[in-house]
Amino acid sequence: MRKIHYTDQYLLNPYHPVTVFVIGAGGTGSQVVTCLARMGMALQALGHPGLHVTVFDPDTVTGANIGRQLFSEAETGLNKAVALVTRINRFFGYTWEAKGKSFPSSRKHDDDSPGLANIIITCTDNIRSRLDLWRLLKHHRKNTHNDEKTPIYWMDFGNAQTTGQVLIGNIRNKIHQPASTEYHTIPRMNVITEETSYSTIEEKDSGPSCSLAEALQKQDLFINSMLAQTGCDILWRMFREGRTFYRGAYLNLDTLRVNPIPVINGKESAIMPELKNPEDVPPQ
Secondary structure (H helix, E strand, O other): OOEEEEOOHHHHOOOOOEEEEEEOOOHHHHHHHHHHHHHHHHHHHOOOOOEEEEEEOOOEOOHHHEOOEOOOHHHOOOEHHHHHHHHHHHHHOOOOEEEOOOOOOOOOOOOOOOOOOOEEEEOOOOHHHHHHHHHHHHHHOOOOOOOOOOOOEEEEEEEOOOEEEEEEEEOOOOOOOOOOOOOEEOOOOOOHHHHOOHHHOOOOOOOOOOOHHHHHOOOOOOHHHHHHHHHHHHHHHHHHOOEEOEEEEEEEOOOOEEEEEEOOOOOOOOOOOOOOOHHHOOOO
């Protein structure tokens, strides 16, 4: 029987725009936020309240970012989150928010840091930020109430020069699934930190690029945009159809292959320790 995950009902008919935190506004993050802007407009056209996005990034726009990331020369020197959100708000008429700082995932629960969001999307380039975020999010696994600060799903993007992956999982222990005689419903999809043994991965800091040409040696021109659209399409279908058969995908530009990651039981694991090479997983 084919496995399926039905979207948390609260996100399909909320009393407010679904809140989204995007952590990282660089190569992938700038593309993801732009996809979310289009998604929010489409959801509103369908009678849904839409999305309210907050973007976190402490970095400023440099010449090396122009061309590969969604920034212009006129935005050089501006904070990435501020430049991106300001442009989107003007274009779409939104009131989205920008935080020109790192997401405070190491915060204490009793401080005055901003709350969480219904959907957390990470587009960062380091392992530590994911581990710190998970230490915060796992305290919310047993949440049962619903409001604009309740974290429900976590989607993570990661890529190398020409390969990448996206994975979405639920922060809650279980999400209610309707009875089905056609599909095997899965109430829990693992998040990225439950699928990957980060202790086996040696993190290397390549440092900032001084030019677009140098940046392209680290990440190819279209890897970020294609990965962003692949991941956002999964999210879009979760809103539009209220369900998903896939919780992620591997992308390989060298072979022009996209291999889906099917929904499986949360106790299982189908991800290799190195989430970098789509050819490690056979086509579904």
